[in-house]
Amino acid sequence: MASYDLSRRLVAEALGTAMLVATVVGSGIMATSLTADVGLALLANTLATGAILVVLITVLGPISGAHFNPAVSLIFAMSGSLPKRDLGLYVLAQFAGGMAGTICAHLMFNLPLLELSSKIRTGGAQWFSEGISTFGLIAVILAGVRFEQRAVPWLVGLYITAAYWFTASTSFANPAVAFARSLSDTFSGIRPVDLPGFWIAEISGAVAALVLFNWLLQPAETSSILPSEAKL
Template sequence: MSSALPQRLAAESIGTAFLVATVVGSGIMADTLARDPALTLLANTLATGAMLVVLITVLGPVSGAHFNPAISLILALRGELPRRDAGLYILVQTVGGIAGTLVAHAMFALPLLHASSRIRTGGEQWLSEGLATFGLAATILAGLRFERSAVPWLVGLYIAAAYWFTASTSFANPAVAIARSLTDTFAGIRAIDLPGFILAELAGALCALAAMTWLLSARTDNTEIRAAEGRP
C-alpha cells in the first residue's frame, strides 16, 4: 500500500460504512418485500457478498480493504500493518460501520438509531461466530499468500456461504456487530449479546492466524526444499 495514512483511514471508514449499509439496507428491503425469512436471508446474502467483491476490489489497493477489526488485528500481529495504524483502522472501521447503519435507516425513513431487540446468544451462536471468523481470516491469509488478485471473490463467496452454514449468519466482524446493535431490523443484534460475539470473533481470528502461520510456513519450506533439489 502506497497511500498516505489519511487516505487509508478514509478508505477503511467508507468501505465499512458501505458494507454495513448493504447488510442493514438489504435486510430491510428484503424483509419488506418478501415477508419470508428464507428469502430475506437469501437477498441479504447476495447483496452482502456482491458488495464485498466490489469494495475489496476498488479499495484494496488503497488501504488493504480490511473493513474488519479482527483482520486488522491479525495483520498487525503478522507485522504487515503498523500497530499504531491498526488502532486507527479499528477506530475508523467502527465509526464507519455505525455511519452505515445511520445511512441505511435514513434511506428507509426509520429512526436513525434504534437499539436492537433481536436475541443472538448462546454457545451455538458463539461457536458459529468463532468458526465463521476463523474461516474468513484463513481465506484472506491463504488468498494473500497464493492468489492475491482473487481475494475479493474469495471473501465475497466465503461470506455468502457462511451466511448459510452458520447458526449466527456469520457476522465475523466486530465493527459490523457493533453497528448492527443499533438497528432493530432483520440484521440486528442486542447490545447485551455483543461481548460474546466479539470475543468469539477475535478468538476465531487468532486461531486462524496460528493455524495458517504454521500451514503456510510449511508450504513455503517444502517449496524451497524442492527448488534447492532441482525438483518442480
C-alpha cells in the same frame, strides 16, 4: 503498487465499512419489506452482502488493504503487514464507518437514525458459529493473499455468502459490523447486550486461524506468513 498515506487509508476503511454495513442493514430492510418468507429475505441479504464485498475489496483494497474489520486488522498487525501504531486508528475508522452505514441505511428507509436492536443472538451455538465463521474468513484471506492475491475479493465475497448459510449466527465475523448492527432494530440486528459474546468469539477465531496458518502456509525455511509489504 502505490503507497497511500494514513489519512487516505483511514478514510478508505471508514468508507468501506460504511458501505458494507449500509448494504447489510439496507438489504435486510428491503428484503423484509418485500417478503414475509424469512429464508427468502436471508437469501436476498446474503447475495447483497457477498456482492458488495467483492466490489469494495477490489476498489479500496489497493488503498488501505480493505480490512473493514477489526479482527482482520488485528491479524495483519500481529503478522507485521499493518504497522501496529496504525491498528487503533484502523479500528476506530471501522467502528465509525459502521455506525455511519447504519445511519445511512435508516435514512434511506425513513427509520430513526439509530435504534437499539431487540433481536436476540446469544448462546453457545451462536458464539461457536462466530468463532468458526471468523476463523474461516481469516483463513481464506491469509491463504488467498499467499497463493492468489487477485482472487481475494471473490474469495471473501463467496466465503461470506456461504457462511451466512452454514453458521447458526449468519456469520457476522466482524466486531465493527456487529456493533453497527446493534444500532438497527431490523432484520439484521443484534441486541447490544449480546455483543461481548460475539466479539470474544470473533477475536478468538481470528487468532486461532493466524496460529494455524502461520504454520500451515510456511515452507520450513521461513518464519513469517505475511511479508510486511503484503496488502489485500
